[in-house]
Amino acid sequence: MSVLHKKSARLRDEERARLIWLLSTDKAVTSSLLGKLTLAERYDDGTLADDLAEVEVLVSHLPPPDLADALEALPYDARNALWRLIADDKRGEVLLEASESVWGDLIDKMSDRELLFTLQNLDIDEQVYILQHLPQDLTARLLAELPAERRARIRQMMRYADNTVGAIMEFEVITVRPEATLAAVQRYLRRLGKMPENTDKLFVTTRNKLLLGELELQTILLNDAQKRVGDVMEGDPVTFQPHEEAEKVARTFERDNLLSAAVIDADGKLMGRLTIDEIVDVVYEETDNDLRRMGGLSNDDDVFAPVSKAVKTRWAWLAVNLCTAFIASRVIDGFEHTISQLVALASLMPIVAGIGGNTGNQTITMIVRAMALQHIQPGSFSFLILREMGVAVINGLVWGGIMGAVTWWLYSDPQLGAVMTLAMMLNLLMAAMMGVIIPMVMVKLGRDPAVGSSVMITAITDTGGFFIFLRSGDDFPDVADGPPRSLRGISAIATRPARTPMARLLVPTVAATVTSITSVSDHGLRCSSAGRRLCQLKVLAATITITPASTAIGIFAITSLSTVTRSRSTTPAARVETRLRPLPISTLTMV
CATH class of the missing domain: 1.10.357.20 (SLC41 divalent cation transporters, integral membrane domain)
Incomplete structure (x- = not known):
């Protein structure tokens, strides 16, 4: 018998699927949570109470990423019902993990005070990410309620475009001085008690925040405690500037197997850091946006959006x-x-x-x-x-x-x-x-x-x-009454004169094609009524095998830009003679 840990991935998947199933199939649960319970639904109170209790337990157990997935997988009413059950101190992380396409449904139901409380538990870079996707009037109201120092940092980050390093960097970094010993660094880390997430290195700076190098955690643990930071640090670290494109930075992270990297300004002063978390989000968003745009969908298109909104987002592509x-x-x-x-x-x-x-x-x-x-x-x-x-x-x-x-x-x-x-x-x-x-x-x-x-x-x-x-x-036409059918179309293409100025501009392109067709003609391939089909196949085979790439370009260009000349025999009994002739373009000399 297998035993599942309470936080195992399999158990979380099962609980998330169960939560989505209850809210999407049991209308009574959704109606009860929204206060819209009908009289008929009240008669099934026994089952409803059990389902409501199970939903509440599932919401309390699941972490923010799973709750965000559940929100994206539910229609409008069930989505709002679930949002009401999520604790206030957890809403910020859930909102951060959820797609921007569902934010409108959730934020519209919240007051400014509720939204401000939701943002307070997030880091500055996470607050900036959410504020950048909110309406400008709402963003201005929320910024006015924040402390002055935090508001200044947020405004600084919001100056950068969404797809740049400055918009996704973190300000929480641990810095040390080059003259400090590794023992002093260890004592300093113990006093901190907690390090920022995804910390694999410390940054070595001067008192003016000028970046000198980086010190990996394993270096602190594996070297003599009496050694100085400046003696064991990496003096030439990989760094980025805030205006660089996040997508290009993601390729550097992948190529160099980075977990974090410093962000510096033009003077080399440390501004913050990038972590693998932000890079993974960048890669996911770019991939998701590319897939949407290839299908003609907007980036905020929601699978459960109203019909009127879905229709508008697809009109241009359908047109x-x-x-x-x-x-x-x-x-x-x-x-x-x-x-x-x-x-x-x-x-x-x-x-x-x-x-x-x-x-x-x-x-x-x-x-x-x-x-x-x-x-x-x-x-x-x-x-x-x-x-x-x-x-x-x-x-x-x-x-x-x-x-x-x-x-x-x-x-x-x-x-x-x-x-x-x-x-x-x-x-x-x-x-x-x-x-x-x-x-x-x-x-x-x-x-x-x-x-x-x-x-x-x-x-x-x-x-x-x-x-x-x-x-x-x-x-x-009928085989007995006219020229060969398959060859007729090809010969018509090959005998078209270049009468338009555009056709004459294509002379270099079709030169190789003319050489191929002329070569077939010069070999004297003639198709009479006797053995006509075999002869046609030989001509076709020769035309296909001689410079096929040039033939493709030339035939298609001439077909599009020239006029057709055909010749018919006056009597069915007359000997039909079809021959591939070179194009009547006097400037072509590649024969």
Whole structure:
């Protein structure tokens, strides 16, 4: 039989889950605590009394972090009922541990005096954290009630931005002089009786608070008591300044395995310290905020918020997604005639777009993560582009080949299967390329690459995937009555003249593509009615294998910016001759 300690993690989890279950499922308990008990609920007084007693015991047993989790997991009425049961001397710590999204529901029910009493038991840095998230008029009233010295320190910390070291540093530090002996330091610590939380070192300063070094606790214990602090201290400690970004400081803590570090001003004087507690909070908040922004949610969005508030916070993101979806729909609408002639295209389009979106999101996730860890340097851009496009080529050939074979088997049409393979590979190439470019462009513009990248890559891969696939399979006539179906779309792309100024600006980009297509043409690949399908597959294979990355960029750019020229035979019996011709751009010499 297992025995659980009263503060074991498992027992705390069970008690927290039980508390949430009682308050969220038993409406009578919530109504009773809020003084809204109905007549029908009064008849069940026996069970209600037991449940109320159990709730009170659970609230008294659970520590502030568990009570904060319970508050976040409860709807509005149950949340306020639980808040009423929390002792006044514990409310400050609970409020500090809870998410800012639930603060409004709790603070609205409190008077200024109650809120001031709640803040009194907290450290200065904790008071500042709460005051920074309160309305300005309420903050001003609370500051006016605080002692002058504490009010001055709080105002000093509130000058720093939320995401800086100055906003999260602690003022409680233990300092010693370099001329003191370790025995004197030990006596000093005993007289203090209590050290600040997460204290692993003392700071060595002059009388003017100039930081000279740091003295670890294990150094005090393991060295001769008669040695002086200046002889055993670390003279070159890791320090931070109050205006540094907290997220970058968190990386230093992780890299150097720090538990605490000194915060100094421009003159080198000790202002306070940072501890691992604050750093963990910074990492958690940054991760949580990034996840919310990637999903189009505000930082204060609450899962139990009223419907009206939840709707307002999601409008902007839905509007962006609606616009991108509308663009993709217009691309499909432009090929209505093509889809009506070959309905199989409609069932295959989502596959091309979906696989491109997945590839793009994988690339973006990897690039954004590498940027967050500072693994990407300016000179690595070309390498990343080539690497991701190489991965896309292999994936496109493998999975595009599989889907091409499946399409051939389903529709008994090898030409459609070849078009499916080509479209998948081109869309994967485009997705990989944009997955690298989009985050880097957003960083150049000073925007967070984690926000909006997924929407942009989805829009591009959906729109581009539909366009590439439908354009490759455009104008599918009967095999007996016209040119080859799969080759027709590709030849139409390859024979488009660059008539617009923008197309002429893309000459360097499409040069390699023209070389590839011209090479196929120069080998004299001609597709007549006899053995036409085998010939088409050879042309497609040659086009795919020769410089696939350049082909992807070139075909997509020309498809978007040029006009189509087609040629038809006058009689069905006439010999149909289709040949890939070089683009009529006189400035291209890479043949």
